[in-house]
Amino acid sequence: MSVTDERGGSESVGAGPGFTAGEVTVHRLPAELSKVTRTLRRTGRKVVLVPTMGALHEGHLELIRAARRVPNSVTVVSIFVNPLQFGPGEDFDSYPRTFEEDLRACEREGAELVFAPTRRDLYGDEPRTTIDAGEPGRELEGASRPGHFSGVLTVVAKLFNIVGPDLALFGEKDYQQLVLLRRMVRELDFPTEVQGIPIVREHDGLALSSRNRYLDERERAAALTLSAALAAGTHAGSRGADAVLAAAREVLDSEPMVELDYLWLCDPELGPAPEEGEARLLVAAKVGGTRLLDNALVELGPASRVEPAR
Ligand code: PAF
Numbered sequence: 001m002s003v004t005d006e007r008g009g010s011e012s013v014g015a016g017p018g019f020t021a022g023e024v025t026v027h028r029l030p031a032e033l034s035k036v037t038r039t040l041r042r043t044g045r046k047v048v049l050v051p052t053m054g055a056l057h058e059g060h061l062e063l064i065r066a067a068r069r070v071p072n073s074v075t076v077v078s079i080f081v082n083p084l085q086f087g088p089g090e091d092f093d094s095y096p097r098t099f100e101e102d103l104r105a106c107e108r109e110g111a112e113l114v115f116a117p118t119r120r121d122l123y124g125d126e127p128r129t130t131i132d133a134g135e136p137g138r139e140l141e142g143a144s145r146p147g148h149f150s151g152v153l154t155v156v157a158k159l160f161n162i163v164g165p166d167l168a169l170f171g172e173k174d175y176q177q178l179v180l181l182r183r184m185v186r187e188l189d190f191p192t193e194v195q196g197i198p199i200v201r202e203h204d205g206l207a208l209s210s211r212n213r214y215l216d217e218r219e220r221a222a223a224l225t226l227s228a229a230l231a232a233g234t235h236a237g238s239r240g241a242d243a244v245l246a247a248a249r250e251v252l253d254s255e256p257m258v259e260l261d262y263l264w265l266c267d268p269e270l271g272p273a274p275e276e277g278e279a280r281l282l283v284a285a286k287v288g289g290t291r292l293l294d295n296a297l298v299e300l301g302p303a304s305r306v307e308p309a310r
Helices: 030-042 058-068 099-109 119-123 148-163 175-187 210-214 217-235 241-253
Strands: 002-005 009-012 025-027 046-052 073-079 113-115 167-171 193-197 258-266 277-287 290-300
Touching: 025 030, 030 046, 030 073, 030 113, 030 148, 046 058, 046 148, 058 073, 058 099, 058 167, 058 193, 073 099, 073 148, 099 113, 113 148, 148 167, 148 175, 167 175, 175 193, 175 277, 210 217, 210 290, 217 241, 217 258, 217 277, 217 290, 241 258, 241 277, 241 290
Parallel strands: 002 025, 025 113, 046 073, 046 167, 073 113, 167 193
Antiparallel strands: 002 009, 258 277, 277 290
16 A cells, blocks of 8 residues: 655555555545546556545445456546535534545555545635535425535535546435436536446444444444335335325334424436336435435336237
8 A cells, every 4th residue: 555645745554655556555646546536548558436535344345346347347446535525513523534444445445546635635725616505405305404515516626636537336325416426527517427236225224424433332223214114115116206205204203303304206317206107215314313314126016018908
């Protein structure tokens, strides 16, 4: 593992410096990382970016594995706890920071490059130019966390400009984030494909999240209500949207420790739910002091049509 830095050259924290397959090289400075990925692209390699805020768990590792499966590619994992996407009173200061463990995980999974800028490296003085996700960024998560999606879109736009990825992978757990990022790429003409990777769950259904480590034993048990509610909702899909919401709501109401923020059924682009076909059921709730998100695909309407007998 090696850490390179334009200020101090290359500081080796393991094997020698430089780019070697099977070994991760950490860049802290945007200009340096840009230079490396530019060179790699010129040699015909595809650059695949996995943006993270660190505290890597199995869900992130699945993203890295998916990146590694892209033929003739190089995997860049960014690790940056982005202050812009945390509101006042949120958990920016206490957000888990496990940099050394994260680097070992990246190395184990075969990611070649890690981009880990400091706040100053990335933003310099406080940024004044930000990206506004528009009305869809002020709904659902955006309603409870004003400015959150502007922070997310701004940092991801910067990462795209610095890394120049052909492909960027994001977990479907943050479903609204994924939809808004796809929209940003489309509407602002980024030459990057954004791909969502299915949610990774614990054996009992809990969606993996870096914030799960805030949960004590009782809260963790209560948190299972979210995935159970989604399962109940999904199961009711053939009976239509109202039945889906009622089934999910009943499960959520059964657990007093769950403080529901929203339960929302929509089409895959966050528009109104269709009468029939593919929809998304989204839930956000606080359990103890921890805000958790989950979502699931729901098939609305008759699961299979019976052709009339002739
Ligand atoms: O999903 C996350 O971890 C963050 O929102 C992201 C996309 C890395 C931006 O900071």
